Amino acid sequence: MKILVCMKQVPQKDAPLKLNEAGTWIREDVSYEVNEPDAFALEEALRQKEKHGGEVVAITAGPARSQQVLREALAKGADRAIHLEDAGFVGLDALNVARALAAAIKDEQFDLIFTGLQSDDQGYAQTGVVLAELLGWPHATIIMQIERTGDGIRVKRELEAGFFQFVDMPLPAVLTIQSGINKLRYATLIGIKQAKNKPMRKVTMAEVQPALGPNLQKVERLHVPQKTRNTEFLEGAPAEIAKKLVDKLRNEARVL
Amino acid sequence: MADTILVVVEQREGKLNRVSWETIVAGQALARETGWNLEAAVAGNNVSGLASEVAAKAVTKVYAIESPKLATYTPDAFAAALKQFIASSQPKLVLMPHTYQVRDFIPKLATAMGRTVITDCIGFKKEKEILLFTRQMFQGKFAADVTFAGDPPWFVTFQNGAFRADKIESGAAAAPIENVNIEIADAVVRNRPEEAFKEAKQAVDLTQASVIVAVGRGIKEQKNIELAKQLAEALGGEIAASRPICDSGWLPMDRQVGSSGQTVAPQLYLALGISGAIQHLVGMKGARTIIAVNKDSEAPIFEIADYAVVGNLFDIVPPLIEEIKKVKPAS
Numbered sequence: 001m002k003i004l005v006c007m008k009q010v011p012q013k014d015a016p017l018k019l020n021e022a023g024t025w026i027r028e029d030v031s032y033e034v035n036e037p038d039a040f041a042l043e044e045a046l047r048q049k050e051k052h053g054g055e056v057v058a059i060t061a062g063p064a065r066s067q068q069v070l071r072e073a074l075a076k077g078a079d080r081a082i083h084l085e086d087a088g089f090v091g092l093d094a095l096n097v098a099r100a101l102a103a104a105i106k107d108e109q110f111d112l113i114f115t116g117l118q119s120d121d122q123g124y125a126q127t128g129v130v131l132a133e134l135l136g137w138p139h140a141t142i143i144m145q146i147e148r149t150g151d152g153i154r155v156k157r158e159l160e161a162g163f164f165q166f167v168d169m170p171l172p173a174v175l176t177i178q179s180g181i182n183k184l185r186y187a188t189l190i191g192i193k194q195a196k197n198k199p200m201r202k203v204t205m206a207e208v209q210p211a212l213g214p215n216l217q218k219v220e221r222l223h224v225p226q227k228t229r230n231t232e233f234l235e236g237a238p239a240e241i242a243k244k245l246v247d248k249l250r251n252e253a254r255v256l
Numbered sequence: 257m258a259d260t261i262l263v264v265v266e267q268r269e270g271k272l273n274r275v276s277w278e279t280i281v282a283g284q285a286l287a288r289e290t291g292w293n294l295e296a297a298v299a300g301n302n303v304s305g306l307a308s309e310v311a312a313k314a315v316t317k318v319y320a321i322e323s324p325k326l327a328t329y330t331p332d333a334f335a336a337a338l339k340q341f342i343a344s345s346q347p348k349l350v351l352m353p354h355t356y357q358v359r360d361f362i363p364k365l366a367t368a369m370g371r372t373v374i375t376d377c378i379g380f381k382k383e384k385e386i387l388l389f390t391r392q393m394f395q396g397k398f399a400a401d402v403t404f405a406g407d408p409p410w411f412v413t414f415q416n417g418a419f420r421a422d423k424i425e426s427g428a429a430a431a432p433i434e435n436v437n438i439e440i441a442d443a444v445v446r447n448r449p450e451e452a453f454k455e456a457k458q459a460v461d462l463t464q465a466s467v468i469v470a471v472g473r474g475i476k477e478q479k480n481i482e483l484a485k486q487l488a489e490a491l492g493g494e495i496a497a498s499r500p501i502c503d504s505g506w507l508p509m510d511r512q513v514g515s516s517g518q519t520v521a522p523q524l525y526l527a528l529g530i531s532g533a534i535q536h537l538v539g540m541k542g543a544r545t546i547i548a549v550n551k552d553s554e555a556p557i558f559e560i561a562d563y564a565v566v567g568n569l570f571d572i573v574p575p576l577i578e579e580i581k582k583v584k585p586a587s
Contacts, residue, residue, distance in 0.1 A: 139331065140360075162516070165451070165452045168450075216372035219400045222398040232563050243579055246579040249580070
């Protein structure tokens with residue numbers, strides 16, 4: 001099976017974020033990492049390849065710094081990578097990102113495309129499903145298990161409140177992968193070395209531009225969310241904080 | 257003709273998903289703000305009963321969109337049916353709850369119509385005749401005001417809990433119901449879903465617990481779970497966790513709180529090393545008192561905490577257990 005894994009670079013989970021001067025986006029001078037659900041998507045693609053053979057290709061869209069997620073994917077075992085390299089990809093809405101990805105792979109023939117179920121930065125949870133529609137492929141979201149059947153696949157979807165569902169579907173297909181579907185591997189030293197010689201195809205904005213349209217939604221501004229509760233910060237040495245907490249547990253929460 | 261807001265309610269197995277009422281409340285608020293008509297639709301097979309439930313609310317009309325192909329949910333059938341209906345009825349704004357089912361098909365539906373959807377919104381505002389929809393970004397660290405830059409219909413989904421279902425307005429009289437039969441060709445539906453099931457009987461019912469001590473990534477290692485268990489024990493409460501902890505197998509899945517786990521509302525929710533991703537918050541924000549300990553002062557969990565401790569949980573928890581034992585002897 002030939003599998004494409006869509007990956008995104010996002011700010012590190014506990015990186016302190018600041019707004020840019022216009023208040024329309026974050027300042028980009030932060031540490032980045034692979035979007036966590038995308039790491040599970042990559043792992044699942046590698047496992048499918050180990051079972052059934054084939055090829056795993058990682059793709060991302062973003063500025064030069066985002067090449068790091070592809071390097072990591074190659075080091076973990078992806079066969080090659082595609083980098084849509086331009087800072088302008090950061091400002092695209094989900095529809096345009098999916099259009100750019102579709103344009104970049106128009107000469108390829110994948111059996112499966114994986115994405116993480118959503119990104120830790122924008123959290124639109126759209127790109128995979130939009131991509132499926134643009135390609136005319138079936139899709140399934142929030143996937144916890146993938147098995148090959150005769151001519152298609154059988155996937156386990158996570159539903160809400162502890163429910164699951166099996167779905168049979170034909171190939172090619174797009175799947176959005178849930179975190180926790182598998183256990184992530186680490187890159188080995190030899191993997192990191194080999195990654196340097198693996199092919200990385202660069203795609204410019206100009207190449208995919210004809211496939212794009214105007215953004216249909218626009219982030220006007222970002223702001224610190226309004227608090228719904230009055231939060232009281234307890235300060236002091238640990239022993240003092242412990243005393244204050246017990247006071248709150250007794251007199252406010254009334255659980256002691 | 258006046259512009260229209262269409263709320264598509266969610267039904268599963270012939271029952272309305274309760275979050276649908278919240279979306280109708282959102283629609284009623286938007287209708288007041290804009291002066292637009294509010295209509296509702298329910299899609300499925302034999303859904304006229306559900307349509308009349310919705311028609312009791314303050315909406316001007318309810319559509320029962322029906323096809324045997326809608327009896328079981330598939331993204332192909334639901335997107336095809338709603339595309340046909342929306343293309344002919346031409347609402348300006350289409351609202352749905354941000355459920356796992358809706359997020360499975362609404363990006364497809366919007367794309368098929370050459371439109372976009374602003375997902376997982378927590379509110380809206382109107383400034384100079386322009387509607388802005390507020391949604392969380394960066395795991396809740398920021399909220400973004402987002403506008404539509406293209407033509408209607410504009411698609412919006414609202415997060416579970418964004419509006420209060422008990423604020424719903426009933427209508428003076430039942431709204432008229434129109435049945436809309438949709439033809440969906442056999443080849444359209446490609447996925448073949450089986451029935452939904454639960455993995456195992458939930459051994460622990462966290463919804464009944466009055467005190468919950470929950471751990472997140474900040475617990476660092478599996479062996480440290482013991483410390484949180486000791487705190488839970490001292491408080492006479494249950495231990496719970498955010499998703500990554502259960503994914504790692506450090507606690508069983510039935511201890512998970514959040515959108516994919518249990519939704520709880522205890523007297524006390526004590527969150528240790530939980531950053532507060534949206535998926536976790538929706539499962540516990542109904543707790544009466546929330547105490548959060550986290551080393552990151554910007555962690556979104558602090559937005560909803562009553563008492564916040566910025567610090568290392570490994571420094572705070574041991575003396576806290578000692579203090580609790582002083583006032584509450586082990587039972």
